[in-house]
Amino acid sequence: MYRTHTCGELRIEHINNTVTLSGWVQKMRNLGGMTFVDLRDRYGLTQLAFNMETNAALCEQARKLGREFVVKVEGTVQERSSKNPKMPTGDIEIKVEILSILNKSVTPPFTIEDETDGGDELRMKYRYLDLRRNPVRKNIELRHRMAQEVRRYLDAQKFIEIETPVLIKSTPEGARDFIVPSRMNANQFYALPQSPQVFKQLLMVAGYDRYFQIVKCFRDEDLRADRQPEFTQIDCEMAFVEQNDILDTFEGLARHLFKNILNVTLEDKFPRMAYDQAMTLYGNDKPDLRFDMKFVDLTDLAKQKDFVVFNQAEYIGGICAEGCAGYSRKELDAMTQFVQKPQIGAKGLIYVKYNEDGSIKSSVDKFYTEEDLMAWVELFKAKPGDLLLILPGERNKTLPQLSELRLEMGERLGLRDRKKFVPLWVVDFPLLEWDEDSQRFHAMHHPFTSPKTEDVPLMETDPGKVRANAYDLVINGVEIGGGSIRIFDEDLQKKMFDLLGFTPEEAQDQFGFLMNAFKYGAPPHGGVAFGFDRWVAMFAGIDSIRDVIAFPKNNSGRDVMIDSPSPVAQAQLDELFLKMVQPK
């Protein structure tokens, strides 16, 4: 037997018990007369005590233990002379009688501590060692608990978890598919799913009513920071529902997770905001509502004087940064440089300081009188001590720039508290977006998303104006998930494919089985998918999804630990009727 207890379990009431523990050597301290070893497992640390006076041989053995050795000890629980109130097991230690080394360890390439000296690459390569560190382990445990709670909630709501296939069919819509050559079907290929979208819709046609799955999805995209080629979705679909039924059900899921995992009680009804409004007020379809700082449209008011920058701008908007009128020249320059960064791309930044003493100082004093600027201040509802920050330009470009500025100011003012959670449903997304490259419409969500009933006539006359029954759940400015009511009418689906530029043949070839299924009594249905990695990262209070994935890949899609992808034998390719082409 390797253990009677774990290393996190023993307390003062176990004193005098004979116990067996196994684990890793976290630390060895040779104090001359006494030697102490911290033994670690997943559950905690327990101090082992070796006494040179009473058992010199054993104590000598303990002194030779290296970091990360795996050992088994038998001994007696005794009260510590100097207790450690920071450790759950800090009241006790084990007076060791037998020590067995189960396995040795060479010196790890980085320290197995909460703050390690290992860099990213090294920790990825030795991921099995990185996973031993408390912060990483806690993330993995959190992920497990969240998955359990997701299932508990959805099961109680009569959702059925149904596994959909991983070897499916390549479709040209959306991102690039990973493909899998078939050996038994020469020159044919499976694709890995970007999502189980079609299958969950087929399950609705099949009458399953409430489906979910926590499921791996795959995208062969050029990896930006914090994208993974394989990622995990909480994928859900419901039949005989309208948009509100879906929002209510998944508000429930969010509330359940916040309550049961973080012990945070969210408000009873999440606010809902139309996409247009989110863009107008926050320049962002996933606004961070932990703080207000709404955009104020200054276009009309500011265009009354001879300031050419403003007069040529399609849109002039700004935010009011409370209490920032005292910003120094240097601070204002920093903000200007911030908005001028290439990834933001503003030309410059205009400020108006509404000083505590009621005076006004701005970067456009040359063009506007104090009265002019006082009218601005009033429009912004600014108080003395506040700072207005203003950007002019094309509306579509300026809104996102101003959004970045707003988020940066929120950050600087400490308004983006990681312990505070503000959920929001963004609704009424556009059905289509125009793609300049291909000169055609793309589905903003996906080609099965239903237009709002009242907007269907616009599909003929002004497709860009059609709003969809689509929604995103946004928490603290992070898109946690999104979904839509689906088209369940065959004719409307055909019209949609037509708008997206599919010929009837292409539509039939790619989605024929779905359209065919719709002939046999498709119910009204809709669903949602949540980015599970992202949600776990939010609950863990960290930014990168990589830290909540046990074995993540790096930015080139490589698993540096197992060294994959890797070459395969030509014989293996022969069986698959494939030949490699050397890259140029």
Next chain:
Amino acid sequence: MYRTHTCGELRIEHINNTVTLSGWVQKMRNLGGMTFVDLRDRYGLTQLAFNMETNAALCEQARKLGREFVVKVEGTVQERSSKNPKMPTGDIEIKVEILSILNKSVTPPFTIEDETDGGDELRMKYRYLDLRRNPVRKNIELRHRMAQEVRRYLDAQKFIEIETPVLIKSTPEGARDFIVPSRMNANQFYALPQSPQVFKQLLMVAGYDRYFQIVKCFRDEDLRADRQPEFTQIDCEMAFVEQNDILDTFEGLARHLFKNILNVTLEDKFPRMAYDQAMTLYGNDKPDLRFDMKFVDLTDLAKQKDFVVFNQAEYIGGICAEGCAGYSRKELDAMTQFVQKPQIGAKGLIYVKYNEDGSIKSSVDKFYTEEDLMAWVELFKAKPGDLLLILPGERNKTLPQLSELRLEMGERLGLRDRKKFVPLWVVDFPLLEWDEDSQRFHAMHHPFTSPKTEDVPLMETDPGKVRANAYDLVINGVEIGGGSIRIFDEDLQKKMFDLLGFTPEEAQDQFGFLMNAFKYGAPPHGGVAFGFDRWVAMFAGIDSIRDVIAFPKNNSGRDVMIDSPSPVAQAQLDELFLKMVQPK
């Protein structure tokens, strides 16, 4: 709103309630004055009543409803005049006031009934319709409940579900991998996992102690009946355990599932049988213990006379079929033909009838006296009325032949009751098996399986004799799962790779990251994997795993519903640095 209740919910206490239901038209019966429609959803059937006298227009509308139309009705719950005690909703019906057709349906290609007129191929092609049928739906619901209970049990036992990657590395050991070309790493490939074996061992090295995952695995094999290229495992691993700890833990899982899903209480300690004994007594490493009928070794006793067939046989064994002495010539011929089938391959079958009157009649009367045969009868502990069935030949071939015969007789005698469940741990499997083709040893379980400590010296002298710490859970003759204690010592692992004919370079290339991980303090560990599809099929009382998978593939690995695999555009292959080769 589409519904206030489901179609399985309304009872006598709902009478006079105004309700809204949605679902599919199961059946329409036009009785002249009255028209009845059975409305179906996942939860049940509810009868809708339309009265020609009180609302002729509505009744006319109802009469036009086709099978599988999707409708919404509003109406009042009323007591039925003729109740149907077979239906949970059989006491009531809905007096319909409003009928809306949500979607029409063309006539389905087969009937949506418990017994359908659709053949296998048709039902696969229209799987979304097949999934509407009660027996299929019940399997899918059962699968969901089983997955939930697996997670509930393992979570309570402190197991953590950890997702391991799907895009991994190809290894030559085991079955053929599916491979996935990498676009970002030219001429390199991922592989889909045949199991998360290495990752779960790395998780033990990482200190996670109790891991599980319900996970898709992949094998590119020529599909025999009832194999799927993608299948689902309950994959588990534990550290700081010995074989008994693992068997106890997963006996617990099995008991939990039997109790909570089937309400069957299994015995407290599953029997354990060594592989050798299972082969000797049942000719099978997964014996069906619902019935006894052990093999009796007749070799010594039968070799005393001039019957050349026996005298040349390495092994002569038989079974005693109780109460079958009365078998006719025709029945005995049928049994002979059964064992002579090519997939069984026996030359012939010898019988000895121990008649009710105490007389003996056999197919070898020419060679053996009644006294000789009486000695056989005694060895078999046969009673008057029993029938001995005997096969001679090479031991390795005869044992499995006799096993097939035993199972067939068990079937004929009604001893393989689907409602009875007899679990068994088969233990002490051989570590290695000799492969004639490659003239080398293969790992019987996998290359990480630990030999029994007492057999380690045999690795040098007689590797074929080494027993492994490996075990299978067998229920009713079906292998539900299996596993092993793993090697956690780097040197022993090297020795194992050596025995398997890996050069140190090959071992390093394929499993270097695992052996490297073992340098950093690997704990003793072991695990098990259960075939989830198979287990669900057993609980569903069916033979084919295809019936418990929502979207299965056919025997050519094709999904005939979505028509996959399928060709891809050359442009897609160009990006992957691949060219197709035409099959010859």
